Amino acid sequence: MAGEIPDIVIGRLPIYLRELKRLTREEKTTTSSQELGRRLGISSAQIRKDLSHFGEFGKQGTGYHIEYLTEQLLKILHLTKKWDVAIIGAGFLGHALANYGGFGRRGFRIACIFDNNPAQIGRAMGELTVQHVDELEETIADLQIKLAIIAVPAEKAQEITDRLIEAGIKAILTYAPVPLKAPDGIRISYSDPVVQMQKMVYYLPPN
Amino acid sequence: MAGEIPDIVIGRLPIYLRELKRLTREEKTTTSSQELGRRLGISSAQIRKDLSHFGEFGKQGTGYHIEYLTEQLLKILHLTKKWDVAIIGAGFLGHALANYGGFGRRGFRIACIFDNNPAQIGRAMGELTVQHVDELEETIADLQIKLAIIAVPAEKAQEITDRLIEAGIKAILTYAPVPLKAPDGIRISYSDPVVQMQKMVYYLPPN
DNA sequence: TAGATTGTTAATCGATTAACAATC
DNA sequence: TAGATTGTTAATCGATTAACAATC
Numbered sequence: 362m363a364g365e366i367p368d369i370v371i372g373r374l375p376i377y378l379r380e381l382k383r384l385t386r387e388e389k390t391t392t393s394s395q396e397l398g399r400r401l402g403i404s405s406a407q408i409r410k411d412l413s414h415f416g417e418f419g420k421q422g423t424g425y426h427i428e429y430l431t432e433q434l435l436k437i438l439h440l441t442k443k444w445d446v447a448i449i450g451a452g453f454l455g456h457a458l459a460n461y462g463g464f465g466r467r468g469f470r471i472a473c474i475f476d477n478n479p480a481q482i483g484r485a486m487g488e489l490t491v492q493h494v495d496e497l498e499e500t501i502a503d504l505q506i507k508l509a510i511i512a513v514p515a516e517k518a519q520e521i522t523d524r525l526i527e528a529g530i531k532a533i534l535t536y537a538p539v540p541l542k543a544p545d546g547i548r549i550s551y552s553d554p555v556v557q558m559q560k561m562v563y564y565l566p567p568n
Numbered sequence: 569m570a571g572e573i574p575d576i577v578i579g580r581l582p583i584y585l586r587e588l589k590r591l592t593r594e595e596k597t598t599t600s601s602q603e604l605g606r607r608l609g610i611s612s613a614q615i616r617k618d619l620s621h622f623g624e625f626g627k628q629g630t631g632y633h634i635e636y637l638t639e640q641l642l643k644i645l646h647l648t649k650k651w652d653v654a655i656i657g658a659g660f661l662g663h664a665l666a667n668y669g670g671f672g673r674r675g676f677r678i679a680c681i682f683d684n685n686p687a688q689i690g691r692a693m694g695e696l697t698v699q700h701v702d703e704l705e706e707t708i709a710d711l712q713i714k715l716a717i718i719a720v721p722a723e724k725a726q727e728i729t730d731r732l733i734e735a736g737i738k739a740i741l742t743y744a745p746v747p748l749k750a751p752d753g754i755r756i757s758y759s760d761p762v763v764q765m766q767k768m769v770y771y772l773p774p775n
Numbered sequence: 776t777a778g779a780t781t782g783t784t785a786a787t788c789g790a791t792t793a794a795c796a797a798t799c
Numbered sequence: 800t801a802g803a804t805t806g807t808t809a810a811t812c813g814a815t816t817a818a819c820a821a822t823c
């Protein structure tokens with residue numbers, strides 16, 4: 362069973378979770394690896410294999426009880442409690458993140474947002490107020506926040522990263538198009554829309 | 569050499585490109601697979617292997633000429649011309665995307681942005697004006713746009729996808745947390761910050 | 776019982792790494 | 800020449816798929 366689960370398997374669990382919620386919304390109570398696979402464009406064998414790393418959640422002949430599997434995945438992913446998140450950068454992107462309802466619905470709470478631009482400080486954003494970035498350390502330590510999202514310009518990203526880690530942050534999602542240096546044990550996840558677009562362009566005929 | 573290049577290799581090329589540009593900004597003229605690998609957290613062997621799919625770009629003993637390798641990667645990725653991009657959805661996220669300078673600097677031009685909310689139509693965004701989503705088909709066909717970014721709510725994403733493809737779009741980057749159905753030959757790239765966060769949370773001790 | 780679907784094993788497929796001759 | 804680094808081969812490692820006994 363458990364032991365050393367491949368990272369790529371962990372990466373698919375949130376996708377399964379997301380689709381299970383959609384099935385629930387469609388009033389279904391039961392599903393199968395085949396149905397799930399068809400909806401996600403993944404083979405049914407892969408889904409069964411992935412789940413088998415964590416235990417046995419299905420029944421031969423009938424498949425998976427959606428509510429039960431959802432609960433199990435939430436437990437596996439440590440999503441049975443809400444996680445506080447700090448956002449650094451209150452530009453357009455920080456604004457979009459702070460106002461995105463998806464975090465609240467799926468296990469997170471945007472707890473604070475920071476910027477260094479005096480014009481932004483004190484401004485209301487979502488349910489929050491933009492704080493000065495110099496309050497970053499204290500706020501994160503006080504609230505014991507472990508997760509952060511970086512939405513600052515590339516040049517500032519490494520400095521912010523260092524400060525976040527120093528303040529106790531353990532995982533960072535960054536939108537800055539820069540590889541971040543961080544000690545072992547700190548998770549970094551990258552999102553660069555331009556990189557994604559460039560990759561797709563390869564497959565398009567030029568001109 | 570060429571033939572059937574693994575998708576995962578293509579996915580790393582934009583990252584190499586991005587780092588080469590940074591090296592250029594640092595006034596370097598030459599680099600090696602070792603230096604590049606160290607900066608990106610990738611093995612030097614992998615970088616050499618990846619590049620070898622496309623030809624020989626380096627020199628034994630000295631490494632790679634940065635400017636030359638950059639040009640080659642741009643050619644390989646079909647980035648020697650600017651690609652027009654359509655954005656669907658002028659909410660906070662669409663706003664952030666339209667105002668992000670990274671596209672312009674790295675091979676793209678945001679050509680148009682659409683929304684269905686009357687309050688948004690006509691509003692200036694970046695250098696653009698928000699158009700009604702019903703003009704989507706005509707604008708995309710007229711400008712022969714091949715790339716689109718979906719920044720609409722989940723429920724609308726599939727309908728928009730269908731319309732985009734009908735209008736001639738060949739590749740889509742979507743921020744909607746839904747798997748999109750599309751015919752073969754259409755590329756879809758997903759970005760869901762919540763999924764990225766959920767994946768990282770697995771590695772964090774609960775509570 | 777007959778049909779469906781699981782969990783798991785073994786086979787296949789693909790990607791990464793180590794190592795080194797070639798050569799600048 | 801001595802040192803550095805490439806491009807490539809072969810070995811290793813890891814992930815996906817096919818197949819099927821077990822069983823609901």
